[in-house]
Amino acid sequence: MKRNKQLLITAFVVLITLIILVLFLYFFKNNFGSSEVIGNLHTHTTCSDGTESYDSMIEEALRLKMDFIAITDHRYCEETYKNCIAETRLLCIYGQEINVRTYENNVQKDMHVLALDIPPGNTTELFPEIFSDLQVINVRNNIVASDPTIVVKKIHELGGFAIAAHPLYSMFHISEYYLNSSGFDAMECFKDEYPDIVSEQKLVLSREDLPCMYSSDAHKVNELKRTYSRCVIAVNVEASGSKLKFDAIKKAILEGNCKRYE
Numbered sequence: 073m074k075r076n077k078q079l080l081i082t083a084f085v086v087l088i089t090l091i092i093l094v095l096f097l098y099f100f101k102n103n104f105g106s107s108e109v110i111g112n113l114h115t116h117t118t119c120s121d122g123t124e125s126y127d128s129m130i131e132e133a134l135r136l137k138m139d140f141i142a143i144t145d146h147r148y149c150e151e152t153y154k155n156c157i158a159e160t161r162l163l164c165i166y167g168q169e170i171n172v173r174t175y176e177n178n179v180q181k182d183m184h185v186l187a188l189d190i191p192p193g194n195t196t197e198l199f200p201e202i203f204s205d206l207q208v209i210n211v212r213n214n215i216v217a218s219d220p221t222i223v224v225k226k227i228h229e230l231g232g233f234a235i236a237a238h239p240l241y242s243m244f245h246i247s248e249y250y251l252n253s254s255g256f257d258a259m260e261c262f263k264d265e266y267p268d269i270v271s272e273q274k275l276v277l278s279r280e281d282l283p284c285m286y287s288s289d290a291h292k293v294n295e296l297k298r299t300y301s302r303c304v305i306a307v308n309v310e311a312s313g314s315k316l317k318f319d320a321i322k323k324a325i326l327e328g329n330c331k332r333y334e
């Protein structure tokens with residue numbers, strides 16, 4: 073009789089422990105788990121050569137259920153900047169696409185660099201001033217530097233994130249030398265649709281330790297869905313109630329956890 077009672081107590085204790093463990097794991101998974109977020113980190117508006125307003129781009133991003141978007145016009149626009157940092161419908165990351173111009177045997181050659189998430193205070197008329205000491209000149213609101221390394225270094229000094237924009241696209245080709253040595257955080261990758269680019273990309277990725285990210289360089293609303301990223305971030309945004317931050321996306325890019333959304 074006494075033994076049965078002891079067994080019953082033991083079973084009860086085991087059951088309670090199991091329930092506590094399941095509840096704890098459930099809580100842990102929801103609050104400290106991961107979530108998937110989607111978005112596009114390379115877009116243009118009428119601030120530069122895009123055909124759509126900031127609002128039209130955001131509305132399309134919301135229609136596509138994007139969690140984040142970066143506005144990366146070729147110049148700084150006060151109004152777009154203010155709209156972006158005050159955006160509440162999704163995470164808007166303010167950026168700029170910088171032109172790096174070199175001359176090889178007197179032939180002009182341009183490369184594009186995405187500068188993302190420059191902290192407020194460093195953004196106003198960002199590049200013309202900052203680069204003036206490096207003999208970088210501002211031509212038609214486009215920044216011209218002689219070497220992407222200078223631009224990437226400056227972006228990092230300002231606390232930003234530097235991505236090589238469409239680096240293997242022939243018109244704005246960035247050599248493997250610069251991809252390797254300029255300090256880029258990531259590079260834009262292509263998939264399938266451009267076989268020539270993809271074969272060079274495979275080669276570069278096999279030799280260089282540079283994470284890929286996918287975006288579409290959207291100049292129109294209907295280009296926003298062409299290519300974008302699905303990132304697995306380390307925070308469960310919904311369950312924890314915390315706001316999505318670019319830091320979580322940056323980490324996902326650097327760890328190779330951003331894939332092309334399909």
Ligand SMILES: [Zn+2]
Binds near residue numbers: 238244
């Ligand atoms: Zn570009």
Ligand SMILES: [Zn+2]
Binds near residue numbers: 115169
């Ligand atoms: Zn662009």
